[in-house]
Amino acid sequence: MPEHVSFLQLLGATVLAVAAVLWVIGLTRVLRSVRAEQPSRHSRPVLSALPHQRQAAPELEAVELTPAERDAFAGLVRQLNDGR
Template identity: 85%
Template sequence: MPEHVSFLQLLGASVLALAAVLWVIGLARVLRAFRAEQPSRHRSEALSALPHQRQPAPDLEAVELTPAERDAFAGLVRQLNGGR
């Protein structure tokens, strides 16, 4: 036992280390049990924690632009691209 460390300090460090080991063992058991309860899933699911959509997305809509609107849009794109 080191001379500059009291018995209570060594006892406290030992108790804390033992508590940490027991906590890790308990956490591992809980996670293992949780994984065993769930049905097997594909590992490729990126966001499995998010709930699934209850209804499908709305159909895509398309609107035909008039020639004047197409020209205005092209001018806006040129303006935002710096004239390119």
């Protein structure tokens, strides 16, 4: 035992170290028991109130613009670019 450390300081450090080790052991046991009680992720029940989700993305839609609409859109883009 070092000369500049009192017996109570050494005892306190030892008690804290033992308490920390016991806390970690207890925490790991609790987490393991909680994880064991949870059902696996693959066996979740299907919610019947929700509609069936599509697996694929919807088809892209395209609308042909008239020449007047194209000119109006080009003017709008120019206005927005000039504002920068």
